[in-house]
Amino acid sequence: MRVGAAHHETTGTEGTTRGDETPVMSFAQRRIWFMDRLAGGSSDALLPLAVRLEGDLDIPALERSLRGILERHEILRTRYPGTDGDPTPHVEDAGRVVLEHTTAVDVDEFFARELGRPIDPAGEPPVRMVLARTAPREHVLLVIVHHIAVDGWSWNILLRELAAGYRGEPVSPPRRRYADFARDERRRLTGPRMERLLDYWRGRLAGLTPLELPTDRPRPAFWDGEGDVVRFALSTEVVADVDRVAREHRATRYMVLLAVYQALLAHRSGRTDIAVCSTMTDRGRPGAEEVVGPFVNTLVLRNDLSGGPGFGALLERVRGNVLQDLSRAEAPFDRVVGEVVTGRDMSRHPLAQASFTLLNAGYEPLRLPGLRAELLPAPLAGSPLDVFLDLGLLPDGRIAARLQYATALFDRATMEDFAASYTRLLRAVLADRTTPVAELARRSAPTGATDPAVTAAAPAPVVRHRTPVRLWGGGGSAVVCGDRVVSYGELEGLSG
Secondary structure, X not given: OEOOOOOOOOOOOOOOOOOOOOOOOOHHHHHHHHHHHHOOOOOOOEEEEXXXXXXXOOHHHHHHHHHHXXXXXXXXXXXXXXEOXXXXXXXXXXXXXXXXXXXXXXXXXXXXXHHOOOOOOOOOOOEEEEEEEEEOOEEEEEEEEEOXXXXXXXXXHHHHHHHHHHOOOOOOOOOOOHHHHHHHHHHHOOHHHHHHHHHHHHHHOOOOOOOOOOOOOOOOOOOOOOEEEEEEEEOHHHXXXXXXXXXXXXOXXXXXXXXXXXXXXXXXXXXXXXXXXXXXXXXXXXXXXXOOOOOEEEEEEEEEOOOOOEHHHXXXXXXXXXXXXHOOOOOOHHHHHHHHOOOOOOOOOOOOOEEEEEEOOXXXXXXXXXXXXXXXXXXXXXXXXXXXXXXXXXXXXXXXXXXXXXXXXXXXXXXXXXXXXXXXXHHHHHHOOOOEHHHHHHHOOOOOOOOHHHHOOOOOOOOOOOOOEOOOOOOOEEEEEOOEEEEHHHHHHHHO
16 A cells, blocks of 8 residues: 555645755765675665554554655655666655555564565655564554665654644654755865864774784674674663762763773773764754754764773773864864775774764654554664764653674673672773772673673663764854754853
Protein backbone atom coordinates (compact mmCIF):
# COMPACT_ATOMS: atom_id res chain seq x y z
CA MET A 1 0.00 0.00 0.00
CA ARG A 2 1.38 3.42 -0.92
CA VAL A 3 2.17 5.96 1.75
CA GLY A 4 3.12 8.69 -0.69
CA ALA A 5 0.63 10.40 -2.93
CA ALA A 6 0.92 11.06 -6.66
CA HIS A 7 1.75 14.68 -5.89
CA HIS A 8 3.11 16.74 -3.04
CA GLU A 9 2.60 20.29 -1.93
CA THR A 10 5.51 22.69 -1.71
CA THR A 11 6.01 25.97 0.06
CA GLY A 12 8.31 28.87 -0.61
CA THR A 13 11.11 27.03 1.12
CA GLU A 14 10.47 23.57 -0.32
CA GLY A 15 11.95 22.03 -3.46
CA THR A 16 15.46 20.98 -4.32
CA THR A 17 16.65 24.36 -5.56
CA ARG A 18 15.70 28.01 -5.53
CA GLY A 19 15.85 29.69 -8.91
CA ASP A 20 19.00 28.66 -10.73
CA GLU A 21 20.82 27.41 -7.62
CA THR A 22 22.47 24.03 -8.07
CA PRO A 23 21.51 21.46 -5.41
CA VAL A 24 24.30 20.68 -2.98
CA MET A 25 25.03 18.16 -0.25
CA SER A 26 26.35 19.04 3.17
CA PHE A 27 29.85 17.98 4.17
CA ALA A 28 28.28 15.37 6.47
CA GLN A 29 26.16 13.94 3.66
CA ARG A 30 29.10 13.66 1.29
CA ARG A 31 31.14 11.88 3.96
CA ILE A 32 28.28 9.44 4.63
CA TRP A 33 27.74 8.88 0.89
CA PHE A 34 31.40 8.06 0.22
CA MET A 35 31.62 5.79 3.27
CA ASP A 36 28.55 3.94 2.00
CA ARG A 37 30.23 3.48 -1.39
CA LEU A 38 33.40 2.18 0.25
CA ALA A 39 31.38 -0.25 2.37
CA GLY A 40 29.78 -1.69 -0.75
CA GLY A 41 26.20 -0.93 0.25
CA SER A 42 26.29 -2.49 3.71
CA SER A 43 23.66 -1.90 6.40
CA ASP A 44 26.04 -0.01 8.69
CA ALA A 45 24.49 3.39 7.95
CA LEU A 46 20.88 2.33 8.57
CA LEU A 47 19.23 3.93 11.60
CA PRO A 48 16.12 2.11 12.86
CA LEU A 49 13.17 3.29 14.91
CA ALA A 50 10.79 0.59 16.14
CA VAL A 51 7.41 1.21 17.81
CA ARG A 52 5.06 -1.41 19.25
CA LEU A 53 1.42 -0.36 18.82
CA GLU A 54 -1.13 -2.16 21.01
CA GLY A 55 -4.84 -1.59 20.42
CA ASP A 56 -7.12 -0.85 17.48
CA LEU A 57 -4.71 0.70 15.01
CA ASP A 58 -6.24 3.07 12.44
CA ILE A 59 -4.05 2.10 9.50
CA PRO A 60 -5.40 4.79 7.11
CA ALA A 61 -4.66 7.45 9.74
CA LEU A 62 -1.14 6.08 10.13
CA GLU A 63 -0.64 6.16 6.37
CA ARG A 64 -1.87 9.76 6.15
CA SER A 65 0.50 10.77 8.92
CA LEU A 66 3.49 9.11 7.25
CA ARG A 67 2.55 10.62 3.90
CA GLY A 68 2.48 14.08 5.47
CA ILE A 69 5.95 13.58 6.92
CA LEU A 70 7.30 12.59 3.51
CA GLU A 71 5.70 15.62 1.87
CA ARG A 72 7.03 18.07 4.46
CA HIS A 73 10.57 16.73 4.63
CA GLU A 74 11.95 16.34 1.12
CA ILE A 75 15.22 14.91 2.44
CA LEU A 76 13.34 11.67 3.19
CA ARG A 77 12.62 11.26 -0.52
CA THR A 78 15.93 12.45 -1.92
CA ARG A 79 18.40 10.12 -3.58
CA TYR A 80 21.99 10.93 -4.50
CA PRO A 81 23.07 9.50 -7.86
CA GLY A 82 26.77 9.96 -8.53
CA THR A 83 28.51 10.77 -11.79
CA ASP A 84 32.23 10.03 -11.69
CA GLY A 85 32.02 9.84 -7.91
CA ASP A 86 30.31 13.23 -7.58
CA PRO A 87 26.83 12.77 -6.02
CA THR A 88 24.00 15.21 -6.72
CA PRO A 89 20.70 15.40 -4.76
CA HIS A 90 17.59 14.41 -6.69
CA VAL A 91 14.19 14.78 -4.99
CA GLU A 92 11.66 12.05 -5.75
CA ASP A 93 7.89 12.28 -5.51
CA ALA A 94 6.51 11.13 -2.15
CA GLY A 95 4.71 8.34 -4.00
CA ARG A 96 8.02 6.51 -4.43
CA VAL A 97 7.91 5.47 -0.76
CA VAL A 98 5.46 2.75 0.26
CA LEU A 99 4.41 1.39 3.64
CA GLU A 100 5.11 -2.31 3.44
CA HIS A 101 2.83 -4.73 5.29
CA THR A 102 3.85 -8.08 6.73
CA THR A 103 3.24 -10.42 9.64
CA ALA A 104 5.84 -11.36 12.21
CA VAL A 105 5.82 -14.08 14.85
CA ASP A 106 9.36 -13.37 16.03
CA VAL A 107 10.05 -9.63 16.29
CA ASP A 108 13.82 -10.11 16.54
CA GLU A 109 13.83 -12.08 13.30
CA PHE A 110 11.71 -9.36 11.70
CA PHE A 111 14.21 -6.70 12.77
CA ALA A 112 17.19 -8.73 11.59
CA ARG A 113 15.58 -9.39 8.20
CA GLU A 114 14.69 -5.76 7.56
CA LEU A 115 18.00 -4.35 8.78
CA GLY A 116 19.77 -6.85 6.55
CA ARG A 117 18.25 -5.15 3.50
CA PRO A 118 20.56 -2.29 2.48
CA ILE A 119 19.26 1.07 1.28
CA ASP A 120 21.18 2.47 -1.68
CA PRO A 121 21.21 6.28 -1.28
CA ALA A 122 22.28 6.67 -4.91
CA GLY A 123 19.37 4.75 -6.37
CA GLU A 124 16.41 5.01 -3.99
CA PRO A 125 14.86 7.23 -1.32
CA PRO A 126 16.65 6.84 2.02
CA VAL A 127 13.69 5.59 4.05
CA ARG A 128 11.91 2.24 4.37
CA MET A 129 8.77 1.74 6.48
CA VAL A 130 7.31 -1.63 7.41
CA LEU A 131 4.21 -2.37 9.48
CA ALA A 132 4.25 -5.88 10.93
CA ARG A 133 1.16 -7.47 12.46
CA THR A 134 2.39 -9.44 15.47
CA ALA A 135 -0.94 -10.29 17.18
CA PRO A 136 -4.67 -9.64 16.59
CA ARG A 137 -4.47 -6.18 18.22
CA GLU A 138 -0.73 -5.58 18.05
CA HIS A 139 1.56 -4.17 15.38
CA VAL A 140 5.18 -3.10 15.17
CA LEU A 141 6.05 -0.11 13.01
CA LEU A 142 9.67 -0.19 11.87
CA VAL A 143 11.07 2.92 10.21
CA ILE A 144 14.58 2.55 8.80
CA VAL A 145 16.35 5.64 7.49
CA HIS A 146 19.79 5.93 5.96
CA HIS A 147 22.06 8.19 8.00
CA ILE A 148 22.40 10.46 4.96
CA ALA A 149 18.91 11.78 5.81
CA VAL A 150 18.68 11.86 9.62
CA ASP A 151 20.53 12.34 12.87
CA GLY A 152 19.48 11.59 16.45
CA TRP A 153 17.64 14.89 16.85
CA SER A 154 15.55 14.14 13.75
CA TRP A 155 13.75 11.27 15.47
CA ASN A 156 12.00 13.59 17.93
CA ILE A 157 10.73 15.66 15.01
CA LEU A 158 9.44 12.54 13.29
CA LEU A 159 7.83 11.14 16.44
CA ARG A 160 6.12 14.45 17.19
CA GLU A 161 4.80 14.81 13.64
CA LEU A 162 3.76 11.15 13.47
CA ALA A 163 1.57 11.59 16.56
CA ALA A 164 0.05 14.89 15.41
CA GLY A 165 -0.71 13.54 11.96
CA TYR A 166 -2.30 10.37 13.37
CA ARG A 167 -4.56 12.55 15.55
CA GLY A 168 -5.55 14.55 12.48
CA GLU A 169 -3.93 17.77 13.71
CA PRO A 170 -2.40 20.21 11.21
CA VAL A 171 1.41 20.20 11.05
CA SER A 172 3.24 23.19 9.62
CA PRO A 173 6.12 22.53 7.24
CA PRO A 174 9.58 23.66 8.37
CA ARG A 175 10.49 27.23 7.52
CA ARG A 176 13.70 26.12 5.82
CA ARG A 177 14.89 22.98 4.10
CA TYR A 178 17.96 20.94 4.91
CA ALA A 179 19.29 21.89 1.47
CA ASP A 180 19.28 25.54 2.54
CA PHE A 181 21.51 24.79 5.52
CA ALA A 182 23.83 22.70 3.33
CA ARG A 183 24.21 25.63 0.95
CA ASP A 184 24.85 28.03 3.84
CA GLU A 185 27.54 25.69 5.15
CA ARG A 186 29.27 25.55 1.79
CA ARG A 187 29.34 29.33 1.56
CA ARG A 188 30.56 29.78 5.13
CA LEU A 189 33.29 27.14 5.32
CA THR A 190 35.68 28.31 2.67
CA GLY A 191 38.91 30.23 2.22
CA PRO A 192 40.70 31.61 5.30
CA ARG A 193 37.99 30.46 7.69
CA MET A 194 38.36 26.84 6.66
CA GLU A 195 42.15 27.09 6.73
CA ARG A 196 42.11 28.46 10.31
CA LEU A 197 39.93 25.55 11.43
CA LEU A 198 42.13 22.96 9.75
CA ASP A 199 45.28 24.57 11.13
CA TYR A 200 43.90 24.19 14.66
CA TRP A 201 43.15 20.50 14.18
CA ARG A 202 46.50 19.81 12.53
CA GLY A 203 48.15 21.02 15.72
CA ARG A 204 45.61 19.47 18.08
CA LEU A 205 45.98 15.97 16.64
CA ALA A 206 49.67 16.05 15.72
CA GLY A 207 51.53 12.91 16.78
CA LEU A 208 48.37 10.98 17.65
CA THR A 209 48.94 7.22 17.50
CA PRO A 210 46.33 4.42 17.46
CA LEU A 211 44.75 3.32 20.73
CA GLU A 212 45.65 -0.31 21.35
CA LEU A 213 43.28 -1.96 23.80
CA PRO A 214 44.02 -5.55 24.81
CA THR A 215 41.91 -7.75 22.53
CA ASP A 216 40.71 -11.33 22.64
CA ARG A 217 41.85 -11.93 19.05
CA PRO A 218 44.43 -10.37 16.71
CA ARG A 219 43.18 -7.42 14.71
CA PRO A 220 42.20 -8.51 11.18
CA ALA A 221 43.83 -6.79 8.23
CA PHE A 222 40.50 -5.36 7.03
CA TRP A 223 37.76 -3.87 9.21
CA ASP A 224 34.54 -5.86 8.82
CA GLY A 225 32.18 -3.63 10.85
CA GLU A 226 30.57 -6.57 12.65
CA GLY A 227 29.56 -5.81 16.22
CA ASP A 228 27.42 -6.50 19.25
CA VAL A 229 26.19 -4.44 22.18
CA VAL A 230 26.14 -4.60 25.98
CA ARG A 231 23.37 -2.56 27.58
CA PHE A 232 23.42 -1.11 31.07
CA ALA A 233 22.08 1.90 32.95
CA LEU A 234 23.15 4.56 35.43
CA SER A 235 20.70 5.07 38.29
CA THR A 236 19.00 8.38 39.02
CA GLU A 237 21.15 8.68 42.15
CA VAL A 238 24.34 8.31 40.13
CA VAL A 239 23.07 10.80 37.54
CA ALA A 240 22.32 13.30 40.32
CA ASP A 241 25.86 12.87 41.67
CA VAL A 242 27.29 13.37 38.18
CA ASP A 243 25.38 16.63 37.84
CA ARG A 244 26.48 17.80 41.29
CA VAL A 245 30.16 17.20 40.53
CA ALA A 246 29.75 18.90 37.15
CA ARG A 247 28.28 22.01 38.79
CA GLU A 248 31.04 22.16 41.39
CA HIS A 249 33.66 22.16 38.63
CA ARG A 250 31.75 24.47 36.26
CA ALA A 251 31.63 21.57 33.83
CA THR A 252 28.82 19.57 32.21
CA ARG A 253 27.40 16.09 32.54
CA TYR A 254 28.97 15.27 29.18
CA MET A 255 32.43 16.28 30.39
CA VAL A 256 32.19 14.19 33.58
CA LEU A 257 31.08 11.04 31.77
CA LEU A 258 33.65 11.56 28.99
CA ALA A 259 36.47 12.00 31.53
CA VAL A 260 35.57 8.69 33.21
CA TYR A 261 35.46 6.92 29.84
CA GLN A 262 38.87 8.24 28.85
CA ALA A 263 40.28 7.31 32.26
CA LEU A 264 39.07 3.73 31.76
CA LEU A 265 40.55 3.61 28.25
CA ALA A 266 43.85 4.85 29.68
CA HIS A 267 43.83 2.11 32.30
CA ARG A 268 42.96 -0.60 29.77
CA SER A 269 45.51 0.52 27.18
CA GLY A 270 48.34 1.48 29.51
CA ARG A 271 48.78 4.89 27.88
CA THR A 272 47.94 8.46 28.92
CA ASP A 273 47.31 10.11 25.53
CA ILE A 274 43.66 9.25 24.88
CA ALA A 275 41.54 10.39 21.93
CA VAL A 276 37.93 9.45 21.24
CA CYS A 277 35.51 10.35 18.48
CA SER A 278 32.34 12.14 19.47
CA THR A 279 29.46 12.83 17.11
CA MET A 280 28.09 16.34 17.52
CA THR A 281 25.06 18.09 16.08
CA ASP A 282 24.95 21.64 14.75
CA ARG A 283 21.40 22.94 15.16
CA GLY A 284 22.15 26.44 16.45
CA ARG A 285 21.01 28.19 13.27
CA PRO A 286 17.46 29.64 13.26
CA GLY A 287 14.94 27.07 12.07
CA ALA A 288 17.29 24.10 12.25
CA GLU A 289 15.50 22.64 15.27
CA GLU A 290 12.47 21.76 13.10
CA VAL A 291 14.32 20.28 10.12
CA VAL A 292 14.98 16.59 9.55
CA GLY A 293 18.51 15.87 8.37
CA PRO A 294 22.06 14.92 9.40
CA PHE A 295 23.21 18.09 11.17
CA VAL A 296 26.22 16.17 12.40
CA ASN A 297 29.97 16.33 12.53
CA THR A 298 32.57 14.17 14.22
CA LEU A 299 35.19 15.60 16.56
CA VAL A 300 38.25 13.87 17.96
CA LEU A 301 38.52 14.81 21.64
CA ARG A 302 42.07 14.30 22.88
CA ASN A 303 43.08 14.47 26.53
CA ASP A 304 46.34 13.99 28.42
CA LEU A 305 46.02 11.86 31.57
CA SER A 306 49.70 11.94 32.51
CA GLY A 307 50.99 13.03 35.90
CA GLY A 308 48.59 10.97 38.02
CA PRO A 309 45.78 13.53 38.39
CA GLY A 310 42.85 13.06 40.72
CA PHE A 311 39.46 13.25 39.09
CA GLY A 312 38.96 16.90 39.98
CA ALA A 313 42.17 17.86 38.20
CA LEU A 314 41.41 15.57 35.26
CA LEU A 315 37.95 17.08 34.88
CA GLU A 316 39.51 20.55 34.69
CA ARG A 317 41.75 19.35 31.86
CA VAL A 318 38.87 17.73 30.00
CA ARG A 319 36.68 20.81 30.46
CA GLY A 320 39.32 23.15 29.05
CA ASN A 321 40.09 20.96 26.06
CA VAL A 322 36.45 20.30 25.21
CA LEU A 323 35.63 24.02 25.29
CA GLN A 324 38.55 24.78 22.98
CA ASP A 325 37.64 21.95 20.61
CA LEU A 326 34.00 23.00 20.45
CA SER A 327 34.97 26.48 19.36
CA ARG A 328 36.56 24.90 16.24
CA ALA A 329 33.97 22.18 15.75
CA GLU A 330 32.76 23.31 12.34
CA ALA A 331 35.75 21.79 10.57
CA PRO A 332 34.35 18.92 8.42
CA PHE A 333 35.64 15.62 9.73
CA ASP A 334 36.68 14.29 6.34
CA ARG A 335 38.79 17.40 5.77
CA VAL A 336 40.42 16.95 9.18
CA VAL A 337 41.21 13.32 8.37
CA GLY A 338 42.74 14.38 5.07
CA GLU A 339 44.97 16.91 6.82
CA VAL A 340 46.08 14.70 9.71
CA VAL A 341 46.20 11.11 8.46
CA THR A 342 49.06 9.93 6.27
CA GLY A 343 48.45 6.58 4.62
CA ARG A 344 45.43 4.40 5.28
CA ASP A 345 45.24 1.49 7.69
CA MET A 346 42.25 -0.57 6.55
CA SER A 347 42.14 -2.42 9.87
CA ARG A 348 40.91 0.52 11.95
CA HIS A 349 39.27 3.95 12.06
CA PRO A 350 41.68 6.58 10.72
CA LEU A 351 41.87 8.82 13.81
CA ALA A 352 40.37 7.17 16.89
CA GLN A 353 39.43 3.65 17.87
CA ALA A 354 36.89 4.58 20.56
CA SER A 355 33.80 6.77 20.48
CA PHE A 356 31.58 8.49 23.03
CA THR A 357 28.18 10.17 22.69
CA LEU A 358 25.58 11.49 25.12
CA LEU A 359 22.06 12.74 24.48
CA ASN A 360 20.89 14.79 27.45
CA ALA A 361 17.39 15.39 26.10
CA GLY A 362 15.31 12.21 26.19
CA TYR A 363 12.97 11.20 23.39
CA GLU A 364 9.41 12.42 23.60
CA PRO A 365 6.75 9.80 24.41
CA LEU A 366 4.60 8.79 21.46
CA ARG A 367 0.93 9.35 22.35
CA LEU A 368 -1.61 7.98 19.89
CA PRO A 369 -5.35 7.90 20.70
CA GLY A 370 -6.65 4.43 21.51
CA LEU A 371 -3.18 2.88 21.41
CA ARG A 372 -0.37 2.01 23.75
CA ALA A 373 2.81 3.00 21.92
CA GLU A 374 6.19 1.74 23.09
CA LEU A 375 9.59 2.40 21.54
CA LEU A 376 11.44 -0.89 21.15
CA PRO A 377 15.15 -1.70 21.09
CA ALA A 378 16.04 -2.81 17.58
CA PRO A 379 19.24 -4.74 16.87
CA LEU A 380 22.31 -2.84 15.74
CA ALA A 381 23.88 -3.63 12.41
CA GLY A 382 27.48 -3.48 13.59
CA SER A 383 30.14 -1.42 15.33
CA PRO A 384 31.84 1.54 13.64
CA LEU A 385 34.91 1.41 15.92
CA ASP A 386 36.63 -0.89 18.39
CA VAL A 387 34.42 0.38 21.23
CA PHE A 388 31.59 2.91 21.21
CA LEU A 389 29.88 4.10 24.42
CA ASP A 390 26.49 5.63 23.58
CA LEU A 391 24.54 7.23 26.46
CA GLY A 392 21.04 8.69 26.51
CA LEU A 393 18.72 10.13 29.14
CA LEU A 394 15.59 8.06 29.84
CA PRO A 395 12.21 9.58 30.81
CA ASP A 396 12.62 8.28 34.38
CA GLY A 397 15.89 10.19 34.86
CA ARG A 398 18.27 7.26 34.46
CA ILE A 399 20.90 7.19 31.74
CA ALA A 400 20.74 4.21 29.41
CA ALA A 401 24.05 3.03 28.00
CA ARG A 402 24.93 0.94 24.99
CA LEU A 403 28.48 -0.30 24.70
CA GLN A 404 28.96 -1.32 21.07
CA TYR A 405 32.06 -3.30 20.27
CA ALA A 406 33.79 -5.03 17.39
CA THR A 407 33.19 -8.78 17.60
CA ALA A 408 36.31 -9.37 15.50
CA LEU A 409 38.32 -8.10 18.49
CA PHE A 410 36.38 -8.73 21.69
CA ASP A 411 34.34 -11.42 23.40
CA ARG A 412 31.09 -10.42 25.03
CA ALA A 413 32.44 -11.28 28.49
CA THR A 414 35.29 -8.81 27.98
CA MET A 415 32.88 -6.02 27.15
CA GLU A 416 30.60 -6.89 30.06
CA ASP A 417 33.68 -6.44 32.25
CA PHE A 418 34.36 -3.12 30.53
CA ALA A 419 30.81 -1.91 31.23
CA ALA A 420 31.01 -3.02 34.86
CA SER A 421 34.38 -1.28 35.26
CA TYR A 422 32.93 1.94 33.85
CA THR A 423 30.10 2.02 36.38
CA ARG A 424 32.45 1.17 39.26
CA LEU A 425 35.00 3.80 38.22
CA LEU A 426 32.26 6.40 37.83
CA ARG A 427 31.02 5.79 41.36
CA ALA A 428 34.60 5.85 42.66
CA VAL A 429 35.54 9.21 41.14
CA LEU A 430 32.26 10.80 42.23
CA ALA A 431 33.10 9.83 45.81
CA ASP A 432 36.83 10.61 45.68
CA ARG A 433 38.21 13.39 43.48
CA THR A 434 41.72 13.54 44.96
CA THR A 435 43.10 9.99 44.74
CA PRO A 436 44.83 9.50 41.36
CA VAL A 437 42.30 8.33 38.81
CA ALA A 438 44.73 5.65 37.64
CA GLU A 439 44.65 4.12 41.12
CA LEU A 440 40.85 4.22 41.25
CA ALA A 441 40.76 2.57 37.82
CA ARG A 442 42.96 -0.27 39.08
CA ARG A 443 40.60 -0.78 42.02
CA SER A 444 37.64 -0.80 39.61
CA ALA A 445 39.07 -3.62 37.51
CA PRO A 446 36.86 -6.71 37.05
CA THR A 447 36.40 -8.79 40.19
CA GLY A 448 34.48 -11.67 38.66
CA ALA A 449 31.17 -10.37 40.01
CA THR A 450 28.83 -8.74 37.52
CA ASP A 451 27.82 -5.16 38.27
CA PRO A 452 24.05 -5.05 38.91
CA ALA A 453 23.73 -2.00 36.67
CA VAL A 454 24.83 -4.05 33.69
CA THR A 455 22.26 -6.80 34.12
CA ALA A 456 19.30 -4.81 35.46
CA ALA A 457 19.16 -2.16 32.76
CA ALA A 458 15.94 -1.81 30.80
CA PRO A 459 16.80 -1.76 27.10
CA ALA A 460 16.70 1.74 25.70
CA PRO A 461 14.94 2.66 22.46
CA VAL A 462 17.40 2.41 19.63
CA VAL A 463 18.21 5.66 17.93
CA ARG A 464 21.84 5.90 16.97
CA HIS A 465 24.14 8.90 17.03
CA ARG A 466 22.65 10.52 20.09
CA THR A 467 24.32 13.88 20.20
CA PRO A 468 24.49 16.46 22.98
CA VAL A 469 26.37 19.33 21.41
CA ARG A 470 25.31 22.08 19.05
CA LEU A 471 28.10 23.53 17.01
CA TRP A 472 27.42 26.81 15.22
CA GLY A 473 29.56 29.71 16.41
CA GLY A 474 28.63 33.22 17.45
CA GLY A 475 25.66 33.58 19.75
CA GLY A 476 24.04 30.36 18.57
CA SER A 477 23.42 27.32 20.73
CA ALA A 478 26.57 25.45 21.65
CA VAL A 479 25.80 22.80 24.26
CA VAL A 480 22.52 21.14 25.15
CA CYS A 481 22.51 20.11 28.80
CA GLY A 482 19.24 18.52 29.83
CA ASP A 483 16.63 21.01 28.65
CA ARG A 484 19.02 23.92 29.09
CA VAL A 485 20.77 25.33 26.03
CA VAL A 486 24.11 27.05 26.60
CA SER A 487 25.22 29.66 24.06
CA TYR A 488 28.75 30.21 22.86
CA GLY A 489 28.80 33.44 24.83
CA GLU A 490 28.13 31.44 28.00
CA LEU A 491 30.84 28.97 27.00
CA GLU A 492 33.29 31.84 26.84
CA GLY A 493 32.26 32.70 30.38
CA LEU A 494 32.82 29.11 31.47
CA SER A 495 36.28 29.11 29.96
CA GLY A 496 37.27 32.41 31.57
